[in-house]
Each structure stands twice: as C-alpha cells, then as structure tokens.
Amino acid sequence: AADVFDYDLLTGRHVVITAGPTREPIDPVRYLTNKSSGKMGFALAAAAAEAGARVTLIAGPVVLDTPNRVERINVVRAEDMYQASLDAVEKGCDIFIATAAVADYRPTVTADHKIKKSTEEIHLTLVKNPDIIAAVADHANRPFTVGFAAETQDVIEYAQGKLKNKNLDMIATNDVSGTDVGFNSDNNALTVIWPNGHKVLPLASKTQIAKQLIELIAIRQG
Ligand code: CTP
Numbered sequence: 001a002a003d004v005f006d007y008d009l010l011t012g013r014h015v016v017i018t019a020g021p022t023r024e025p026i027d028p029v030r031y032l033t034n035k036s037s038g039k040m041g042f043a044l045a046a047a048a049a050e051a052g053a054r055v056t057l058i059a060g061p062v063v064l065d066t067p068n069r070v071e072r073i074n075v076v077r078a079e080d081m082y083q084a085s086l087d088a089v090e091k092g093c094d095i096f097i098a099t100a101a102v103a104d105y106r107p108t109v110t111a112d113h114k115i116k117k118s119t120e121e122i123h124l125t126l127v128k129n130p131d132i133i134a135a136v137a138d139h140a141n142r143p144f145t146v147g148f149a150a151e152t153q154d155v156i157e158y159a160q161g162k163l164k165n166k167n168l169d170m171i172a173t174n175d176v177s178g179t180d181v182g183f184n185s186d187n188n189a190l191t192v193i194w195p196n197g198h199k200v201l202p203l204a205s206k207t208q209i210a211k212q213l214i215e216l217i218a219i220r221q222g
C-alpha cells in the first residue's frame with residue numbers, strides 16, 4: 001500500500017513516460033487534439049522519481065508543474081512525441097509508460113496561413129499518426145512497456161486486445177463513461193492487466209493510484 005511506499009523501489013532504473021494530449025496543426029491558429037489533462041502521467045512521473053528512478057517525462061501541451069527531479073521534454077505533435085520517445089528508447093531505458101492521449105490522425109497538410117472563411121463546407125483530410133507505444137514495444141532495445149486505455153465501453157475486452165496487439169507487458173485501463181474518474185479529475189480507478197493476471201486499483205487520488213501502479217510495475221518488471 002502507498003503508506004509503506006518503498007523509496008528505493010526503482011533506484012538505478014530509467015523510466016520514460018509520455019503524458020498529455022498531442023496537438024495536430026490545421027493552420028497557424030487551429031489544431032486537432034484529444035481530451036487529456038496530463039495529470040495521471042505527471043503523477044506517475046512524481047511517483048517514479050520518489051521511488052528513486054531517473055525519470056524522463058515527454059509532455060504534450062499541458063499546464064502542469066514539472067515534478068521534482070524529473071527531466072521534462074515538451075512536444076506538440078504526435079510525430080514529435082514519437083521522435084522523442086524512440087530517441088529515449090534508442091539511448092536505453094528500463095520502463096516506458098504511455099499515458100499520453102495521442103491524436104490518432106493528423107491533417108495531411110498544414111496550411112501556411114490562416115484558413116479564411118469562405119464556403120459552407122470545407123473538408124479536412126486526415127492521415128494516421130504512428131503508434132508510439134507499439135514502436136517502443138517492437139524495438140530491439142525494448143523496455144518494460146506499459147500502456148493506458150481509456151474506454152467508454154467493453155473496457156476489459158478492448159484493453160486485452162491492445163495488450164496483445166501492441167505486444168505490451170502491462171496495460172492500465174479505466175472506464176471514462178462515468179464522471180469522477182479519468183480525464184480532468186484528480187481521482188482515478190484502474191484495472192491493470194498483464195498477460196496472465198490482473199489487479200484492480202480502486203478509486204483513489206491520482207497521487208495514490210500512481211504510487212500503487214509504480215509498485216506494481218516495479219514488481220512485475222523484476
Ligand atoms: N498510443 C501511442 N501512440 C498512438 C496511439 C496510442 O503510443 N499513436 C498509446 C497510448 O498512449 C496508450 C495506448 O497506446 O498507452 C492505447 O491508446 P488508445 O488510444 O486507447 O489506443 P489506440 O491503439 O489508439 O486505439 P483506439 O483509439 O482506436 O481505441
């Protein structure tokens with residue numbers, strides 16, 4: 001439990017965490033994005049640092065203070081987050097946790113100038129962004145890889161599918177159809193799944209949940 005948190009649990013380990021949304025520019029003043037406060041990723045970064053890890057936090061555009069002893073890399077687009085993540089894995093890390101709400105698609109072109117209002121309808125063509133966590137899990141220098149899945153229905157089934165298809169070691173999942181969990185909330189409840197087991201982390205503050213998840217990751221990573 002969090003009250004007996006081991007402050008040496010991750011000493012000597014390098015943990016890389018993605019957090020927040022990404023922002024995909026349409027023109028100089030407009031963008032596509034996802035709903036994400038970044039709070040869960042920042043809480044995990046703080047908990048990992050408290051557990052003695054060296055922590056790199058790859059953050060999309062969020063207004064949150066960088067936790068103590070955490071190295072923060074700010075990114076905007078999914079492609080920038082992909083580059084920063086693969087660079088970190090290339091250099092070597094032990095644990096990769098993807099909490100970011102990455103935009104699945106980006107506009108095929110970004111206009112150089114503000115798009116002016118003209119016709120009643122305009123069409124935006126989108127292209128798929130690279131899957132960051134899948135690329136990390138496929139890397140020759142593969143860290144222990146942990147994903148997140150926020151779902152509004154069939155939560156466990158979708159999460160199990162992602163665990164398998166993306167070749168992850170663990171996935172933390174939450175039901176965001178309710179009101180007091182996930183997203184902008186300060187609380188969260190997670191079901192954590194790995195290839196042959198699972199654990200429920202009941203509703204608690206994101207700080208508490210982060211400590212519990214960090215403990216679980218440290219134990220399973222071995
Ligand atoms: N993820 C990622 N790169 C992407 C999309 C998702 O690294 N381009 C990561 C997220 O950070 C999360 C996990 O993959 O840890 C699951 O994200 P999610 O959006 O639930 O899954 P998708 O594979 O994008 O599937 P869908 O949105 O269709 O449910």
Ligand code: CA
Pocket residue numbers: 102103104
């Ligand atoms: Ca997605």
